[in-house]
Amino acid sequence: MSKIYLKAMEEVVQRNMENTNRIMEQAQGYVVSENVTDTLLHTSFDLTTAQGIVKHMHASFLRLAQSGVRDIDPEDSLCFLRVRTRKFEFLVAPEQYFTVTAVL
Amino acid sequence: MSKIYLKAMEEVVQRNMENTNRIMEQAQGYVVSENVTDTLLHTSFDLTTAQGIVKHMHASFLRLAQSGVRDIDPEDSLCFLRVRTRKFEFLVAPEQYFTVTAVL
Known part of the structure; x- marks a missing residue:
């Protein structure tokens, strides 16, 4: 994985460490993928x-969802998605280079 | 609007009156559309x-989102979506005949 992604991801992880730990205590698991190629x-x-x-x-x-939000209001942008299903809740956080989903 | 939808909607509104009022106090507005034809x-x-x-x-x-959830786990189904954008939060609740979105 290129240095830019690694450095960017470490910055996000550091910046959100408290939140991340709190969520991860309750989470079933997480997935991080790269945005351009959707690589895991x-x-x-x-x-x-x-x-x-x-x-x-x-x-x-x-x-x-991202394009739908922009179509409704070109000056708006998607920050976060919570997908509540019968079995789980998917917290989907799109960042600049990658997207993180935690499953609760 | 046919009687079935009206009756179904009134039941949902009654069932969720407390919640609805609480949400509507904070909401900017709401939209209800019929699922089959997407009629407002x-x-x-x-x-x-x-x-x-x-x-x-x-x-x-x-x-x-509904089909994505089913593709991940055929025994699961979407209950609720929260779409957090820079400006708003869209609470999207798909019911059997119609879908309600409240914008906070």
């Missing part, structure tokens, strides 16, 4: 589950 | 804003 960068899940989340959450509907 | 049923917004929310939230990315 980090996960605590098995590969199949992680790739499913990247494919169905990051690569498709998150993009549509 | 009720709104407190102007028509253009309401139709934009139905088009970009209900008709497109909510559907993709």
Whole structure:
């Protein structure tokens, strides 16, 4: 993984350490993918589950959510998604280079 | 609007009256649309804003979110979406016949 992504990710992790620990105590797991290619960068899940989340959450509907928000108001932008399902809650946080999803 | 939808909607509104009032005190407005045809049923917004929310939230990315959740786990289903943007928060609640979005 290129230095830019690594450095950017470490900065985000540092900046959000307190929040991250609080969330991770309750979380079932997490997935981190790179935004341009949707490559899986980090996960605590098995590969199949992680790739499913990247494919169905990051690569498709998150993009549509981002463009939908901009279509409603060009001066607005998506910050965060909480997807509540019968079994889980997906916290989807798009950052500049990568997207992090925690599953509660 | 057919009797089935009206009755179903009144039941949901009654069932959630307490919650609805609490949310509506903080909300900027709401939009209700019918699921099959994405017809606008009720709104407190102007028509253009309401139709934009139905088009970009209900008709497109909510559907993709619902199918994405099912693709990740066929036994799971989407209950609720919270879309946090720089300016607003969209609370999107898909029900059986219609979908309600409150904007905070």
